[in-house]
Amino acid sequence: MNNPYLPRPQRILSVTQQTAIDWTFRLESDMAPGFGQFLELSLPGLGEAPISISDFGPGWLDLTIRSVGRVTRGVFVLRPGDVVYARGPYGRGFDPKQYCGKNLLMVTGGTGLAPVKSLIRHFLAHRDDLKAFALILGFKSPADVLFAAEIEEWRRGADVILTVDRGDEQWRGQTGLVTQHIDQYAFHDGPTEAIVVGPPPMMKFSTLGLLQRGVSAEAITVSFERKMSCGLGKCGHCKIDETYVCLEGPVFNYAKARLLLD
Amino acid sequence: MSTNKHLSNDAFDRVLCELGREYRLLGPRRFPGKGAHSGADVTGYGEIGSLSDLYLEGKTYFSPKECLFPVRETLFYFRDKDITPAAFDDRPTIIFLRPCDINGIKRLDTIFLHNGSEPDPYYARRRERVKFFLIECREGFDSCFCVSMDANRSDDYACACRFEGDGVRVEIKDGSFAPFFAGGEDAAAFLAFVTANKTSVQVPDLSRVDLGALFQHEIWQEYSSRCIACGRCNTSCVTCSCFTMQDVSYGRNQALGERRRVWAGCHIDGFTDMAGGHSFRAKNGDRMRFKTMHKINDFKRRFGFHMCVGCGRCDDVCPEYISFPTCIERLGRISREMTHE
Numbered sequence: 001m002n003n004p005y006l007p008r009p010q011r012i013l014s015v016t017q018q019t020a021i022d023w024t025f026r027l028e029s030d031m032a033p034g035f036g037q038f039l040e041l042s043l044p045g046l047g048e049a050p051i052s053i054s055d056f057g058p059g060w061l062d063l064t065i066r067s068v069g070r071v072t073r074g075v076f077v078l079r080p081g082d083v084v085y086a087r088g089p090y091g092r093g094f095d096p097k098q099y100c101g102k103n104l105l106m107v108t109g110g111t112g113l114a115p116v117k118s119l120i121r122h123f124l125a126h127r128d129d130l131k132a133f134a135l136i137l138g139f140k141s142p143a144d145v146l147f148a149a150e151i152e153e154w155r156r157g158a159d160v161i162l163t164v165d166r167g168d169e170q171w172r173g174q175t176g177l178v179t180q181h182i183d184q185y186a187f188h189d190g191p192t193e194a195i196v197v198g199p200p201p202m203m204k205f206s207t208l209g210l211l212q213r214g215v216s217a218e219a220i221t222v223s224f225e226r227k228m229s230c231g232l233g234k235c236g237h238c239k240i241d242e243t244y245v246c247l248e249g250p251v252f253n254y255a256k257a258r259l260l261l262d
Numbered sequence: 263m264s265t266n267k268h269l270s271n272d273a274f275d276r277v278l279c280e281l282g283r284e285y286r287l288l289g290p291r292r293f294p295g296k297g298a299h300s301g302a303d304v305t306g307y308g309e310i311g312s313l314s315d316l317y318l319e320g321k322t323y324f325s326p327k328e329c330l331f332p333v334r335e336t337l338f339y340f341r342d343k344d345i346t347p348a349a350f351d352d353r354p355t356i357i358f359l360r361p362c363d364i365n366g367i368k369r370l371d372t373i374f375l376h377n378g379s380e381p382d383p384y385y386a387r388r389r390e391r392v393k394f395f396l397i398e399c400r401e402g403f404d405s406c407f408c409v410s411m412d413a414n415r416s417d418d419y420a421c422a423c424r425f426e427g428d429g430v431r432v433e434i435k436d437g438s439f440a441p442f443f444a445g446g447e448d449a450a451a452f453l454a455f456v457t458a459n460k461t462s463v464q465v466p467d468l469s470r471v472d473l474g475a476l477f478q479h480e481i482w483q484e485y486s487s488r489c490i491a492c493g494r495c496n497t498s499c500v501t502c503s504c505f506t507m508q509d510v511s512y513g514r515n516q517a518l519g520e521r522r523r524v525w526a527g528c529h530i531d532g533f534t535d536m537a538g539g540h541s542f543r544a545k546n547g548d549r550m551r552f553k554t555m556h557k558i559n560d561f562k563r564r565f566g567f568h569m570c571v572g573c574g575r576c577d578d579v580c581p582e583y584i585s586f587p588t589c590i591e592r593l594g595r596i597s598r599e600m601t602h603e
Contacts, residue, residue: 001383003347005337005521044340045516047509049537069537083343200540227536229507229523233378236504237526237533241473241555242564247378261477262534262542262552 004232007042007085013060014080018146022111023076024054024064031061031089035096035119036223036251039063039088040231046074050228052250053089054114055121064114064146090231091250094119094195094221096129102191103132105215107178107206109198113137113146115223115250116197124157132188134159138178138202142171161185178202182209196254197223207254220254264435267446274430275312277442281356282311288329289358290317290397307357316358318425321403325500325575326359327370330388333497334508336520337384348520350384354391358423360399361455362406362573365413366500367394372565373503384523393436396422400454405574407461407587413571415455422453463587465558465568466594470601477551481592486547488582489529495553495576495586496527501569504528528553554589 010027017023031039033053041063042048049071055062067076075084096119104123106116123130135158139145142164154160161181163174174181178198194215196206203222210220226245229235238245240260252260269277281287289310297304305317306324336348359367374385396419408414420436421443431452434440468476496502506526511519526533529549534542543549561569576586 001386002380003383004380005383006345006347009343042509042521044345044521045509045511045519048507048521066538068539072537085345225536225540227534227541229505229526232380232382234374234382234503235506235523235526236373236528237506239556239560242560244377259473261473262548 004087005230007040007048007087009083010086012078012080012082012084015078018064018148019144021068022064022066022144022146024062025075025078025084026060026062027084027086028059029061029086030059031086032056033061033089034093035122036093036115037089037091038115038231038250039086039090040228041071041075042085042087043071043074044085047071048229050090050231050246052115052223053118055118062117064111064117066111088231091246092248093251096122096126098221099123099193100129102130102193103134103188104130104193104195105132105134105136105185105187105210106195107136107138107182107198107210108196109138109178109202109206110140110144111146112198112202112223116195117147117150119195120154120158124154127157131190132159132192133157134161134185136161136163136178136181136185138163138165138181138198140165142168142173177205179205179209182206182213185213187213191219193219193221195221195223207258217255217258218253222252222254222257224250224252224257226250264433264451265440265443266449266451267432267434267443268449269430269432269443269446271313271429273445274432276445278310278312280442284354285393286351286353286355287311287358288326288355289315289395290322290326291315292317307359310358313425313430316425318397321406321573321575321578323575323579324498325366325573326357326363327366327500327503329355329357330367330385330392331370331374331503331505331525334522334524335384336522339520340517342517350387352387352391354393355388356393356395356420358395358397360397361416362399362408362411362413362571363500364394364396364416364418365408365571366573368418369501369561369569369571370503376565393420394418395420396453398422398424398453399456402456402459403574404460405577405587406456406459407463407572407574409456409459409572410461410463410465410587411568411570411572413573414457414459424452459572461574461587463572463590464594465590466597468559468593468597471597472600475600476593476596479596481596482545482547482551484547485550485584485589486545488584489546489550490582491529491531491546491549492581493527493530494579494581495584496529497525498575498579500573500575501557501571502527504533528556550584550589554586554593557586558590558593
């Protein structure tokens with residue numbers, strides 16, 4: 001019988017510092033994930049943690065990690081050539097076909113950008129699949145902005161609103177919460193789909209804002225974050241009502257997600 | 263085709279001795295001095311060797327789930343880059359248990375074998391070696407409500423036993439056990455199940471209830487003031503199957519150790535904690551609500567039958583005297599009020 005609990009070694013190819021506390025680790029991996037899926041990352045002796053896959057390509061995948069827990073602190077002392085362990089990929093991610101021929105508005109808060117980064121790159125490479133393509137990317141401060149150089153490149157293919165809650169003296173970009181930018185966003189003609197990913201309060205008020213702007217619940221996709229010990233539908237930590245986030249999520253249609261009550 | 267036999271206690275002990283050569287025998291027993299208080303015993307499931315080892319006069323504090331899903335289970339050992347799955351006791355196993363607990367293990371099977379895309383290999387390898395010897399239960403105990411939960415009967419057993427004090431009646435359903443009981447006297451069919459408990463509940467149909475309003479109901483605030491989140495209801499429950507990963511290093515060498523899974527419970531602090539500080543259900547009453555909904559609503563919506571089997575252990579062990587059947591009844595009243603029935 002297959003043993004899905006056994007992690008496999010993955011070599012670190014590169015480490016990119018995004019902010020003081022968010023680093024991207026590129027792993028040599030044959031996992032071949034889908035958009036928005038996650039894996040269980042582990043360091044034997046420290047433990048295991050669910051991490052969303054921020055980007056991937058042939059033979060590699062990226063994990064954009066914040067150093068906040070036992071496992072992630074252990075990963076942050078590693079360097080290219082070192083080995084981490086992983087199993088997966090897990091979960092139901094984004095289906096790009098769902099957005100074809102429509103306008104797509106993505107709203108992210110902080111590290112919520114990581115789970116959708118691969119999908120952003122996909123649509124920039126297949127720009128004709130979408131009509132309008134807009135990103136409202138929110139961060140707490142200029143020092144918290146992830147993928148800063150790539151965001152500038154994304155402006156060539158998408159309308160990008162990069163906003164911080166509080167700017168500083170050097171900040172020349174937009175400020176304010178993502179919800180303010182949702183309120184002011186000039187929607188394009190035709191059906192619009194929205195994707196919202198971020199911390200729970202940001203998701204709550206962003207989805208409410210989108211509903212108020214006339215986007216239907218069925219046209220909104222969200223991605224949830226929960227404690228998960230197995231990723232396999234066994235450990236019970238991520239269950240909400242009769243739904244297992246690790247199996248049916250982490251990506252949900254908001255028409256279902258809004259009925260999930262913790 | 264079942265056969266029925268009657269054996270003296272001595273003859274039954276000889277059968278246990280013979281069975282013990284081929285099978286690991288597990289059943290309800292006392293663990294002397296292992297109770298929470300000095301000199302007190304605790305009852306649970308463990309290896310038995312003779313009839314006198316079986317604890318039959320009451321309900322065990324701990325359920326038989328640990329026969330299949332141990333409190334702590336090593337998944338694999340790691341040593342530098344070597345990862346070695348843990349071995350286990352692979353002897354075929356007989357578990358003596360009551361019908362509610364056989365139904366409870368059906369719930370564990372549902373999660374470990376059937377939820378998700380593949381079976382849990384650690385549970386499966388134990389489960390496929392297990393045969394049940396049903397302990398006939400005709401009266402139940404004070405806090406039982408198995409009849410209300412439709413968990414008082416089971417036909418999932420290899421043999422069924424009626425312990426009569428001065429002898430044992432055995433129904434042999436699995437023919438492979440017939441030779442062990444060949445020396446017994448032929449007897450008439452006897453097996454009966456409990457048909458009424460002292461405690462009964464009517465599980466409400468919550469499909470037409472506004473769950474958002476139900477979740478905000480003041481009943482949960484009351485449970486917040488009573489529940490101390492000790493998690494005894496989770497650990498004693500035969501159907502609670504949640505676990506958390508835990509890495510243990512041997513000594514100072516972090517790269518030498520083991521990964522375990524250990525029981526977790528939705529009432530216990532930390533169950534939903536995520537790195538970074540987010541968590542859900544901070545109030546104990548919200549945890550009571552989550553558990554209650556899981557046991558009598560959510561699980562059924564997903565799998566077609568209720569998770570709770572009405573064994574009543576959660577009532578027996580709660581230090582705050584919180585009664586789960588009372589909570590179910592209260593939910594029924596609230597649901598009738600909400601739907602104006």
